Amino acid sequence: MKMFxxxxxxxxxxxxxxxGIIDExxxxxxxxxxxxxxxxxxxxxxxxxxxxxxxxxxxxxxKKASELIDMDLHRGLHPRIGATDVLPVIPLLDSTMDDAxxxxxxxxxxxxxxxxxxxxxxxxxxxxxxxxxxxxIRNTKFQYEDLKMHINDKKYKPDYGPSEVGKAGAxxxxxxxxxxxxxxxxxxxxxxxxxxxxxxxxxxxxxxRYVRSLPLFIENDNMIQISMNILDYKxxxxxxxxxxxxxxxxxxxxxxxxxxxxxxLPEDAVTSTLNYYIKSNLNSKKxxxxxxxxxxxxx
Amino acid sequence: MKMFxxxxxxxxxxxxxxxGIIDExxxxxxxxxxxxxxxxxxxxxxxxxxxxxxxxxxxxxxKKASELIDMDLHRGLHPRIGATDVLPVIPLLDSTMDDAxxxxxxxxxxxxxxxxxxxxxxxxxxxxxxxxxxxxIRNTKFQYEDLKMHINDKKYKPDYGPSEVGKAGAxxxxxxxxxxxxxxxxxxxxxxxxxxxxxxxxxxxxxxRYVRSLPLFIENDNMIQISMNILDYKxxxxxxxxxxxxxxxxxxxxxxxxxxxxxxLPEDAVTSTLNYYIKSNLNSKKxxxxxxxxxxxxx
Numbered sequence: 001m002k003m004f005x006x007x008x009x010x011x012x013x014x015x016x017x018x019x020g021i022i023d024e025x026x027x028x029x030x031x032x033x034x035x036x037x038x039x040x041x042x043x044x045x046x047x048x049x050x051x052x053x054x055x056x057x058x059x060x061x062x063k064k065a066s067e068l069i070d071m072d073l074h075r076g077l078h079p080r081i082g083a084t085d086v087l088p089v090i091p092l093l094d095s096t097m098d099d100a101x102x103x104x105x106x107x108x109x110x111x112x113x114x115x116x117x118x119x120x121x122x123x124x125x126x127x128x129x130x131x132x133x134x135x136x137i138r139n140t141k142f143q144y145e146d147l148k149m150h151i152n153d154k155k156y157k158p159d160y161g162p163s164e165v166g167k168a169g170a171x172x173x174x175x176x177x178x179x180x181x182x183x184x185x186x187x188x189x190x191x192x193x194x195x196x197x198x199x200x201x202x203x204x205x206x207x208x209r210y211v212r213s214l215p216l217f218i219e220n221d222n223m224i225q226i227s228m229n230i231l232d233y234k235x236x237x238x239x240x241x242x243x244x245x246x247x248x249x250x251x252x253x254x255x256x257x258x259x260x261x262x263x264x265l266p267e268d269a270v271t272s273t274l275n276y277y278i279k280s281n282l283n284s285k286k287x288x289x290x291x292x293x294x295x296x297x298x299x
Numbered sequence: 300m301k302m303f304x305x306x307x308x309x310x311x312x313x314x315x316x317x318x319g320i321i322d323e324x325x326x327x328x329x330x331x332x333x334x335x336x337x338x339x340x341x342x343x344x345x346x347x348x349x350x351x352x353x354x355x356x357x358x359x360x361x362k363k364a365s366e367l368i369d370m371d372l373h374r375g376l377h378p379r380i381g382a383t384d385v386l387p388v389i390p391l392l393d394s395t396m397d398d399a400x401x402x403x404x405x406x407x408x409x410x411x412x413x414x415x416x417x418x419x420x421x422x423x424x425x426x427x428x429x430x431x432x433x434x435x436i437r438n439t440k441f442q443y444e445d446l447k448m449h450i451n452d453k454k455y456k457p458d459y460g461p462s463e464v465g466k467a468g469a470x471x472x473x474x475x476x477x478x479x480x481x482x483x484x485x486x487x488x489x490x491x492x493x494x495x496x497x498x499x500x501x502x503x504x505x506x507x508r509y510v511r512s513l514p515l516f517i518e519n520d521n522m523i524q525i526s527m528n529i530l531d532y533k534x535x536x537x538x539x540x541x542x543x544x545x546x547x548x549x550x551x552x553x554x555x556x557x558x559x560x561x562x563x564l565p566e567d568a569v570t571s572t573l574n575y576y577i578k579s580n581l582n583s584k585k586x587x588x589x590x591x592x593x594x595x596x597x598x
Binding site for chain 2: 003005031033049092093178238239242256257258259260261263264265266267270271273274277278279280281282284286287288289290291292293294
């Protein structure tokens with residue numbers, strides 16, 4: 001079964017606006033897994049999956065958001081350039097990254113042409129290297145208001161749609177892999193050590209290619225948490241991240257107290273990590289429920 | 300969602316007979332995961348899951364097998380007492396063991412009354428302690444032919460149906476937990492060491508309560524395999540079995556080369572084992588595909 005996870009970020013935290021968007025997602029068969037509205041960011045992240053009608057679903061969802069959200073009135077902590085600010089398309093089950101890239105381009109073109117919204121491709125869908133990361137067009141110092149003034153610069157030419165920013169702003173759409181949010185707790189309250197360990201695994205400081213990390217002091221536990229995003233769990237599997245932190249911790253005579261997955265993680269991230277520890281040969285199809293629910297019966 | 304796994308064993312390896320039975324299972328909505336026909340045993344194990352029409356499905360499946368298989372003509376290595384020899388009912392997803400016991404008793408009674416087949420409850424469905432294990436009525440020395448002669452002994456009085464054995468023989472039906480078949484390979488070819496290690500973990504010899512084990516010499520790998528059945532993976536989790544064998548192996552300066560799951564294992568067996576190694580908090584619902592495919596959408 002081909003399936004995609006979609007994690008759109010909307011520039012609103014207004015419950016009635018969110019409900020309007022949710023209705024649109026459900027109308028086209030989207031299965032909503034999570035809705036996370038943040039008042040300070042004035043931003044809402046909706047996580048859903050879908051396997052059919054995906055183009056119509058995404059088009060009508062973005063259309064609805066563009067009707068309900070006026071970017072000229074939007075204020076919030078998180079950087080943003082549009083009503084539907086960013087639209088990641090993640091391949092699941094039998095879908096490939098190519099499938100997700102294709103969808104992001106079809107929907108990008110349709111939104112650009114029919115809704116007159118400037119559309120930028122990012123991630124695996126990006127047409128040039130510098131557009132892979134969102135930060136080239138959206139960061140704390142360059143947002144909706146700035147894009148409005150500078151969209152005619154060659155650097156900001158949209159991949160689809162007009163070089164003109166209306167009240168719905170612009171849209172970033174792109175295919176990417178599933179991201180795992182993973183936290184590891186250490187038996188110390190030392191922020192300095194937390195900093196050192198977070199640095200050791202962080203890509204920017206010479207660590208693992210697909211890991212972003214941040215040391216946090218968790219008051220409730222009186223412990224340091226290394227908060228991480230694993231951007232590519234196939235290339236940086238969970239066990240390697242865990243063992244990496246464990247190894248660094250030993251340098252300070254520390255050990256890992258617990259770890260936690262925030263949100264969800266894919267079946268193959270679970271089985272591949274387990275395989276490391278028990279030297280086994282598992283894959284998703286060996287998991288009873290996965291097998292039951294994805295197969296179409298004995299041939 | 301309530302769901303059951305059913306793993307009936309039929310006294311045949313004839314493809315046309317098997318197909319007749321498979322058609323019956325499919326007709327009532329059974330989702331067949333695996334069919335394993337063994338010529339030497341002259342026996343076929345069908346693994347399927349179902350969530351609706353379960354009583355009608357099981358009744359018609361057993362009826363079909365009783366029409367197609369004549370036990371007076373059956374020969375095979377594996378001990379057997381009936382056409383449908385054993386019918387295990389395993390609770391999955393939201394089903395409980397009580398649900399499975401209830402189903403085994405309803406179907407047992409109906410088969411006994413309407414098909415005139417003697418039915419014996421075993422496993423969690425057993426009405427007395429000595430009937431929990433199948434071996435009291437079916438073993439290498441007591442099979443279909445013997446039951447025919449001795450069914451009037453008090454010891455063999457059926458739970459349902461007549462005290463008379465026809466050409467379809469008798470049926471064992473019972474609820475049980477999911478069984479994990481798990482093999483661990485050691486870097487030795489010594490059968491003596493294999494014997495010792497298999498003994499150390501085997502319940503019968505003082506080992507883990509829910510583990511059966513057998514040492515096998517695997518020619519292809521030139522290695523000893525400890526072949527195990529984990530009868531209750533909640534009480535004897537996979538990690539504990541693995542670490543138990545690893546610990547015993549060290550006694551002989553040996554280590555585990557690889558391990559393998561035969562067939563399928565449930566999601567919670569995977570997450571609970573992973574939790575041990577990375578000190579995490581996973582459960583089935585944290586696994587993306589499990590969550591997608593079992594939830595009914597955002598409330």
